[in-house]
Amino acid sequence: MKEEILTTQDLHLYYGDKEALKGINLNFDEKGITALIGPSGCGKSTYLRTLNRMNDLIPNVTITGTIKFKGNDLYAPNADTVQIRKEIGMVFQQPNPFPFSIYDNVIYGLRIAGEKDKEKLDAVVEKSLRQAAVWDEVKDHLHESALALSGGQQQRVCIARVLAVSPEIILLDEPTSALDPVSSSQIEATLLNLRHDYTIIIVTHNLQQASRIADRTAFFMNGELIEVDQTKNIFMNPANKQTEDYISGRFG
Amino acid sequence: MNSKTQNKVAIGGLYGIAGFVVLILLALLGFILVSGVPQLSWHFLTAPGKAFLKGGGVGVQLFNSFYLLILAMLISFPIALGAAIYLYEYAKDNWLTTTIRTAIEILSSLPSVVVGLFGFLFFVVKLHLGFSILSGAFALTFFNLPLLARSIEDSLRTVSDVQREGGLALGLSRWETVSRVILPAAVPSILTGVILSAGRVFGEAAALIYTAGQSAPALNFADWNPFNISSPLNPMRPAETLAVHIWKINSEGIMPDAKAISSGSSAVLVIAILLFNFAARYLGKRLYKRLTSA
Numbered sequence: 001m002k003e004e005i006l007t008t009q010d011l012h013l014y015y016g017d018k019e020a021l022k023g024i025n026l027n028f029d030e031k032g033i034t035a036l037i038g039p040s041g042c043g044k045s046t047y048l049r050t051l052n053r054m055n056d057l058i059p060n061v062t063i064t065g066t067i068k069f070k071g072n073d074l075y076a077p078n079a080d081t082v083q084i085r086k087e088i089g090m091v092f093q094q095p096n097p098f099p100f101s102i103y104d105n106v107i108y109g110l111r112i113a114g115e116k117d118k119e120k121l122d123a124v125v126e127k128s129l130r131q132a133a134v135w136d137e138v139k140d141h142l143h144e145s146a147l148a149l150s151g152g153q154q155q156r157v158c159i160a161r162v163l164a165v166s167p168e169i170i171l172l173d174e175p176t177s178a179l180d181p182v183s184s185s186q187i188e189a190t191l192l193n194l195r196h197d198y199t200i201i202i203v204t205h206n207l208q209q210a211s212r213i214a215d216r217t218a219f220f221m222n223g224e225l226i227e228v229d230q231t232k233n234i235f236m237n238p239a240n241k242q243t244e245d246y247i248s249g250r251f252g
Numbered sequence: 253m254n255s256k257t258q259n260k261v262a263i264g265g266l267y268g269i270a271g272f273v274v275l276i277l278l279a280l281l282g283f284i285l286v287s288g289v290p291q292l293s294w295h296f297l298t299a300p301g302k303a304f305l306k307g308g309g310v311g312v313q314l315f316n317s318f319y320l321l322i323l324a325m326l327i328s329f330p331i332a333l334g335a336a337i338y339l340y341e342y343a344k345d346n347w348l349t350t351t352i353r354t355a356i357e358i359l360s361s362l363p364s365v366v367v368g369l370f371g372f373l374f375f376v377v378k379l380h381l382g383f384s385i386l387s388g389a390f391a392l393t394f395f396n397l398p399l400l401a402r403s404i405e406d407s408l409r410t411v412s413d414v415q416r417e418g419g420l421a422l423g424l425s426r427w428e429t430v431s432r433v434i435l436p437a438a439v440p441s442i443l444t445g446v447i448l449s450a451g452r453v454f455g456e457a458a459a460l461i462y463t464a465g466q467s468a469p470a471l472n473f474a475d476w477n478p479f480n481i482s483s484p485l486n487p488m489r490p491a492e493t494l495a496v497h498i499w500k501i502n503s504e505g506i507m508p509d510a511k512a513i514s515s516g517s518s519a520v521l522v523i524a525i526l527l528f529n530f531a532a533r534y535l536g537k538r539l540y541k542r543l544t545s546a
């Protein structure tokens with residue numbers, strides 16, 4: 001039996017008095033990829049962002065319920081959000097490299113944490129970029145601006161940037177929806193590479209993508225978790241009528 | 253009239269207005285430069301002024317202008333930077349920040365002569381600083397601070413929120429995100445704002461007439477001890493700037509070549525401000541390029 005690394009219990013989230021998450025119960029085993037799917041506005045991003053406390057930045061958000069990371073309450077009064085976000089990294093829909101060199105982008109977290117050893121930093125840059133499957137494309141211009149890269153390369157550099165701080169969980173919110181098909185499939189390949197070493201949770205609108213890469217798939221609708229199961233069950237043999245309708249393209 | 257012709261008429265009108273503005277600007281610049289540039293010489297730019305005779309220069313005033321500018325910037329930039337960072341990156345919207353913002357708006361629209369009179373009453377009289385560089389620098393700070401704070405806030409706004417999220421999601425603290433990601437990304441734009449506001453400060457007269465004073469005692473450029481009264485660095489000496497000089501000569505200049513000196517000074521002032529503007533564009537663009545591309 002694998003360990004459960006992240007658990008959510010009866011999670012409610014309100015924007016003002018609008019209830020965006022209506023009691024989510026969802027747990028994640030260590031390693032592997034879980035895809036979150038569902039119609040637009042159903043709360044996928046909102047849910048994802050509760051997992052590394054990115055919703056803290058939005059005013060008037062109220063959260064109830066429990067989220068535990070390795071048994072520790074993420075929302076405990078003494079929880080350290082900075083540390084949490086190092087262990088639970090996030091990649092966004094829009095590639096958002098910093099306006100610095102590729103090298104600096106990747107080691108930024110470490111460097112700010114005080115790491116000075118050049119050899120160690122070089123090693124981390126190479127390892128992270130290799131893991132993100134973008135090393136061969138950028139190794140000859142590590143010291144050029146990351147903004148000069150293509151969108152797909154930028155996104156993989158952003159993934160490398162997250163990997164460099166060695167998180168345990170990686171959250172991705174529609175990481176390929178701003179990219180062309182070729183870049184998208186490169187990102188998918190990257191994620192498949194990483195699934196043995198990291199717990200990956202990815203929001204996607206692309207059902208084929210979910211079926212290609214996810215070990216498990218969770219279907220959300222109207223702020224509720226409708227169904228979660230092995231990906232092939234969700235797609236071939238969903239237990240719930242709404243899931244079936246969504247999968248077969250009847251709405252959303 | 254169909255929409256195509258409407259469009260043409262509108263564009264034509266806009267071109268006309270823009271052309272008119274450019275024309276006025278060129279005429280003004282042309283006039284100042286044509287009447288002023290012939291007066292310029294090394295002697296004019298470096299020699300001290302003469303009250304009654306012809307052949308005086310604006311060396312002291314030119315030095316004073318730069319010295320005051322640097323002092324005013326040294327005082328106002330850190331405060332403006334801090335205020336802008338606080339307001340844009342940290343402050344929540346509540347009555348306190350609304351009040352601060354409103355205060356900044358009001359301060360930035362105060363006529364500079366009012367700032368000058370306030371400076372006179374407060375720094376010159378109340379704090380006994382006298383007509384001095386220091387009084388002038390404080391007055392300029394009051395004049396400059398709100399404009400600079402707003403321009404830096406705008407620079408911070410140009411850095412997209414996805415950068416802030418990127419920093420935080422990487423496990424950087426709020427301050428690390430601001431200081432190590434947002435500020436560096438905003439530097440080119442901040443620099444442009446600083447240089448442009450330097451141009452404004454450099455040309456400011458009204459705020460200085462009653463604070464830095466209207467006299468320019470000759471300076472001994474060999475003496476750099478700030479405690480000596482004839483030292484250029486002495487912050488307690490009265491210091492007429494170039495802009496104040498122009499105003500003064502035109503209202504009460506009695507030297508025989510007053511007209512020529514005023515034209516020459518105007519040309520120097522305008523050229524300096526033009527240089528500031530070009531420098532702002534050039535440096536801003538270059539820095540941005542260095543930070544963002546190969």
Ligand SMILES: Nc1ncnc2c1ncn2[C@@H]1O[C@H](COP(=O)(O)OP(=O)(O)OP(=O)(O)O)[C@@H](O)[C@H]1O
Binds near residue numbers: 018045046
């Ligand atoms: N900052 C916010 N303030 C108020 N309401 C919000 C905010 N962000 C999201 N919402 C609302 O919460 C609900 C869930 O939004 P969320 O962004 O999580 O949906 P989503 O499933 O990610 O949608 P999409 O697929 O379009 O990205 C929506 O109704 C949305 O309008």
Ligand SMILES: [Mg+2]
Binds near residue numbers: 044045046173
């Ligand atoms: Mg979303």
